Amino acid sequence: MEYRLAVENTPDTIPGGTGILLLHPSTGETDRIDTDFLKTDTDRFLVISTRTTAREVKQKLDHYDVDERKADILDTxxxxxxxxxxxxxDVHYVSAPDDLEGILAVTERFLSGTDGKRRISFDSITEMAYYADEQRVYNAVLQVLELLEEHDAVGLFHLSKGVHDEEQIERFLGLFDAVVDLDRDGNVDTDFSKVE
Known part of the structure; x- marks a missing residue:
């Protein structure tokens, strides 16, 4: 299945199973990219939020005119x-951002229980790493990427450049076929060369 992308400097479409790493500055404004990703060519989407509550996610979706009827939200x-x-x-809860088993269970249930074009926004890997050690977070991200492939869905995963050292960033980069790199001025650089 092909998915259209409405994010600047990206290909017109990406295949199902693609995970995109969104690298951004600590203070970066990611909402525009996130909501453009979610509202294009989508039947259902899941926002895994380790950074804001479900109420705040709904406010963001409303502000950017994203169809909330298509949304599932996981509030950690x-x-x-x-x-x-x-x-x-359509609103699910787990006990804390380090309940990685709970997050994976909700993600799997969402993908197994929905049809059509599904997208996941994982906001954010960085916040999750405040609560759980990096190896557990790395394994959880890897499992979500495997679920995307299994269910022909796509995902956008947020990672803050200002918080992680170069080695940590490189390690996470190694998991992804595609990267969207947002700088402090809002400029977007991308690399989709590994997307087949």
């Missing part, structure tokens, strides 16, 4: 912060 923060929460058909 509200329980740990003691906020009230109610599971609904």
């Amino acid at each position: 923060l509200s329980i740990e912060r003691g906020y009230s929460r109610r599971n609904t058909d």
Whole structure:
């Protein structure tokens, strides 16, 4: 299955199974890229949020005019912060950003239980690494990428350049076929040379 992309300086389409690493500065404005990715050529999407609550994700989707009826949201923060929460058909919760088994279970359930063109936004690897050690996070990202391939879906994974050292960034880069690199001024550089 081919997926159209509406992100600047990227190919017109990418095949199902592609994971894209979004490298950004610590203060980088990623919402524009994230929402352009989610709202194009999509039947359902899942936002795995280790950075903001489900309520904040919904506000972002609304602000950027993304069709919320297509959205599932995995909120990893509200329980740990003691906020009230109610599971609904499209909002899911795990106990904390380091509940990697829970995150993987929700992701697998989403991909197994939906049809058509599915996208995942993983926001963010960096926040998850604050809570869980890097090796566990690396393994979890690898498993999500395997799920994308298995279910012919695509994903965008956020990683902050300002937080990780060069060696850590290179290690995560090695997992991905495609990279979107956002600089402080909002310029976008990309590398999709490994995408088949």
